[in-house]
Amino acid sequence: MTSLVNAPHWQQGQVIDLTIDDLSSSGDGVGRWQERVVFVPNAVPGDKLQVRLTRVKPTHGFGQWLTILEPSPHRVRPACIVADKCGGCQWQPVSYARQLQAKEHQVQSALMRLGGFVSVPMAPILGAPQPLAYRNKATYPLARGAEGGVKAGYYRQGTHQIVNLNRCPIQHEALNPLLVDAKAVIQARAWSLYDEKKHQGRLRHLALRVGHHTGQTLLTLVTTGPLPGVDEQAEQWLSEHPDLVGVCLNVNGKKTNAVFGDETRCLAGQPYLEETFLGLRLRIQPATFFQVNTAQAEALVSVLLEQLNLQGNETVIDAYCGIGTLSLPLARHAARCLGIESQAEAVAQARQNAALNGLQNTEFFVGAVEDVLLEISRQQPVDVVVLDPPRKGCDRTVLDALLEISPARIVYMSCNPATLARDLKVLCDQAYALTMVQPADFFPQTAHVECVAFLEQTGMVGVKEPQP
Incomplete structure (x- = not known):
């Protein structure tokens, strides 16, 4: 048997043909080439792919597919237009039966x-x-786009670069209008956005929740400090969105990856939404x-x-x-x-x-x-x-x-x-x-x-x- 260490043609940047056999617990497709395991994001079991190796180890490597030579019968069209970029969902190209x-x-x-x-x-x-539109909670990091607009979404795979979203297919549909409206308001009010590298700016995250059974929604802004006009805006949001029962402000001034800080203040409405769970009433707060x-x-x-x-x-x-x-x-x-x-x-x-x-x-x-x-x-x-x-x-x-x-x-x-x-x-x-x-x-x-x-x-x- 050829030694893996000494086997030829195994280097970063190399292009190989690869058949995907399985899915890893981290979400990548898994194939084998010259007795080595190769992990490929956004790949589906049964795919035959042309893959460029992006990182190699003696016994395994990581790659990015360039071309689908033959699509898997389990490959489906993703419901999301940025599924190949967003780090939120790894398996949108995989049929639901194969996911299970x-x-x-x-x-x-x-x-x-x-x-x-x-x-x-x-x-x-x-x-x-319901394999789509099931998530009752969304927490979006915020950033300023190249042209000055407000970006809200999830991080690109393996980075802290935000993939901008106006709707997300796996979020409850009631959250999408709140996302669009909140982005427009943040832009109009010119609230400063947090820069995690410089630890400067105010608004860090937009957090949205919905009661699956009750339809009640809750909007929370996570900031490093006060926002001008935020109390007035909270009342306006409450009047414009009938299902919105509360608007809150959470303060997180720490250098941390944690979303929420210790202090939450209700700006308008109530600091919780009500949900039913197996016939029981539950009150759910922003950080619950x-x-x-x-x-x-x-x-x-x-x-x-x-x-x-x-x-x-x-x-x-x-x-x-x-x-x-x-x-x-x-x-x-x-x-x-x-x-x-x-x-x-x-x-x-x-x-x-x-x-x-x-x-x-x-x-x-x-x-x-x-x-x-x-x-x-x-x-x-x-x-x-x-x-x-x-x-x-x-x-x-x-x-x-x-x-x-x-x-x-x-x-x-x-x-x-x-x-x-x-x-x-x-x-x-x-x-x-x-x-x-x-x-x-x-x-x-x-x-x-x-x-x-x-x-x-x-x-x-x-x-x-x-x-x-």
């Missing part, structure tokens, strides 16, 4: 390769009935975390409730509870539901949402998940723990706390199959078995996938490869 297949494979592969599971008890993925695909979140939580089949006498802990998106549906079926969240503002919102729905069997705690888990378990037995951590997964201290309190069942919701597999390996190497995994497509047109895993206590190692 790739996401199922991504979850299964991570659990087998990283988690060591011999077989994965996985249900078919929950596909989105809430799943971007309401319909799919409802579908997945419905599966969670069905699988748990709570009998009404259980104590359930919702770790990383946020504003109570999972806690409140769980509380309707359990004796008690206790939420844990490190952010005090989110806990305050969770308490308000519980009161709004008359749920008196809930309690919410501010603190580190591992600490509060142990504290609660010392006072009462815990039957079920539901985890919905951020993308980085659970800290090892959280997993150790779970193993110490040893609930009969654990439910783990995740948007990152790699960290999910890592954490499930720890739990199932000790005293749990993986009984079911349900993937769901919360993010059509992208490589991201959500899933929920169900574990039961066994007192023995789960269904895994024997460890050496």
